[in-house]
Each structure stands twice: as C-alpha cells, then as structure tokens.
Amino acid sequence: QKEVEQDPGPLSVPEGAIVSLNCTYSNSAFQYFMWYRQYSRKGPELLMYTYSSGNKEDGRFTAQVDKSSKYISLFIRDSQPSDSATYLCAMSALGNQFYFGTGTSLTVIP
Amino acid sequence: DARVTQTPRHKVTEMGQEVTMRCQPILGHNTVFWYRQTMMQGLELLAYFRNRAPLDDSGMPKDRFSAEMPDATLATLKIQPSEPRDSAVYFCASGFLTDTQYFGPGTRLTVL
Numbered sequence: 001q002k003e004v005e006q007d008p009g010p011l012s013v014p015e016g017a018i019v020s021l022n023c024t025y026s027n028s029a030f031q032y033f034m035w036y037r038q039y040s041r042k043g044p045e046l047l048m049y050t051y052s053s054g055n056k057e058d059g060r061f062t063a064q065v066d067k068s069s070k071y072i073s074l075f076i077r078d079s080q081p082s083d084s085a086t087y088l089c090a091m092s093a094l095g096n097q098f099y100f101g102t103g104t105s106l107t108v109i110p
Numbered sequence: 111d112a113r114v115t116q117t118p119r120h121k122v123t124e125m126g127q128e129v130t131m132r133c134q135p136i137l138g139h140n141t142v143f144w145y146r147q148t149m150m151q152g153l154e155l156l157a158y159f160r161n162r163a164p165l166d167d168s169g170m171p172k173d174r175f176s177a178e179m180p181d182a183t184l185a186t187l188k189i190q191p192s193e194p195r196d197s198a199v200y201f202c203a204s205g206f207l208t209d210t211q212y213f214g215p216g217t218r219l220t221v222l
Contacts (some may be wrong), residue, residue, distance in 0.1 A: 036212055043114075043201055043213035044153075073201060088153065098143070098211060102152040 003027055006089055006101025015110050019076040023089035023101045026070065030091040030099075033065050035074045038086045038103065047087075048074065079108045113134045114214035116202050122220045128190040129218045134183055142185045143203040143211060144177055153201075156213075159185065183189030192221045 006023045013019055019036075019039040031052055036044035048063040050072075051055045056063045072091070076083055089101040115134045118126040123129055137141050143158040157167035170177065174193070179185045189196055197220050205211035 032210065036213075041218075043215045046210060046212060049210050095160060097155055100153045 001049045003099040004089060004091060007104055008102055010105040010107065012107045013079055015079060015081060015084070015108055017079050017108075019079050019106060021074040021076075021087050021089075021104050023072050024070055024090075025072070025091055025099070027080070027091075027093070027099070028063075028070065029093040029096075031094060032092045033052070033072050033100075034090040035061075035063055036088040036090060036100075038088060038105060040085075044088055052109070081106050081110050083104050114202055114204050114212055116200075116214040116217050118217055120218045120220075122222065123192055124195055124222050126191040127221075128188065129192050129196075129221075131187045131200055131202075131219075133187075133204075135185065135202070135204030136212060137183075139204035139206050139212075140182075141205045141211070142179060143186070143205075144187050145201040145203065146198045147201060147216070148198045152209060155193040156187070156200075166201060175194060189219075192219075194221045197221050 004025045033050045035048040037047045038044045050063050050065050053065045053067045060077045064073045084107045086103040086105050088103045090098045092098045117132045141160045145154040146154045156170045157177040158165055159179050176188045199216045199218050201213050201216045203211040203213045
C-alpha cells in the first residue's frame with residue numbers, strides 16, 4: 001500500500017465551478033500537509049500548508065485535514081482557467097521525508 | 111524573492127556520458143531534496159540532506175548516481191554513466207527542517 005493515494009483524474013470542470021481534490025494516507029504520524037500546484041513544464045509551487053487537523057483558507061482555496069479519517073482535501077471556489085494544472089498533495093512527520101501523491105490533473109474550461 | 115535555482119535547465123547527452131546537475135537552495139534553508147519526475151512514476155525522492163549531511167539516499171541507484179553538498183549553497187547530483195532510462199525532470203527542493211519545501215524549476219534531462 002502506498003503511503004499517499006491520490007486520484008490522478010483527469011478532472012475537467014467549467015469555469016466558476018467548485019473543485020474538490022482529495023488524498024488519503026496511511027501513516028498516522030503525518031502532521032504536516034501541503035498542496036502543490038504544478039503547471040506544465042514547471043516545478044511544483046507550494047499552494048497551501050496546514051499543520052495537524054482543521055481548515056485553512058486562502059482566497060479561493062481551502063485546505064481541510066481530517067486526521068481521524070486520514071483524509072485531506074483542497075477546495076477551489078470560482079475556478080478559473082488559470083487554475084488548470086496538476087495538483088499534488090504532500091505530507092510529512094517532523095524530521096522525516098515528504099510523501100507525495102501522484103497528482104490530479106485539472107482543466108478548467110472557459 | 112528567494113528561490114531555488116537549478117542548472118542546467120535542459121541537458122541532452124548520449125548514453126554513457128556523465129551528467130552533473132547543480133542546485134542552489136534558498137539561503138537559510140538547512141534541508142535539500144533531490145527528486146525525479148516522470149509521467150509513469152510521478153515524483154520520486156532520490157536523496158535528501160540536512161545541514162549538508164546525507165540523511166536518506168535509498169531512492170537513488172547507487173551504482174550510477176551520487177549526490178553531494180560541497181557547501182551550504184550548492185548541492186550536486188551526478189549520474190555516471192547515464193542511461194536512456196534516466197531521462198526525466200530532476201527537481202531540487204529546499205526547506206527548513208521538514209515542515210515544508212520549495213522547488214526549483216527543474217533540469218530536463220534527455221539521454222539518447
């Protein structure tokens with residue numbers, strides 16, 4: 001079993017839609033949870049960072065962590081064509097390596 | 111605007127040749143990671159360093175890959191000899207401890 005599971009998609013939505021991206025994990029020691037956005041032929045860019053459980057909001061983006069279910073989500077409100085990218089979840093326990101999901105490809109259609 | 115820099119950005123070489131990729135981490139970051147990304151495998155961790163000391167290089171083929179940090183401002187990843195299956199994008203990332211990390215733009219390697 002992989003440490004982190006992420007549905008690769010692809011996911012295609014109309015502009016303005018709410019997008020939900022999800023990852024599950026197996027290691028209960030994970031405390032740090034991140035979402036990265038990767039545009040084609042670019043490096044991953046840190047989008048959201050959350051410590052432990054709870055929600056974090058930044059503009060149109062909301063990250064949720066449910067440690068009891070070992071489940072994290074990223075919501076994008078009012079999605080824009082510029083949000084079209086691959087989204088990678090990542091997580092770690094302090095002092096250890098990061099574990100990445102395989103990424104979900106998102107296309108927002110104008 | 112602090113960024114991780116990587117050189118070269120693109121490299122085309124022939125099988126059997128040595129390839130060296132360089133990374134300058136963000137000033138003040140004490141942890142450096144090397145990843146390889148392919149369509150098939152996604153992002154794979156090759157090695158990572160903390161305070162210039164290697165902590166984990168289990169993801170790296172030891173017979174041909176080597177990673178070093180000669181000083182706090184430079185990390186290198188070397189492949190010798192290179193093979194076509196090494197063709198991928200290689201990313202360097204840096205962070206402080208491991209609460210998060212920031213990626214460089216990558217080196218796109220093609221081995222013919």
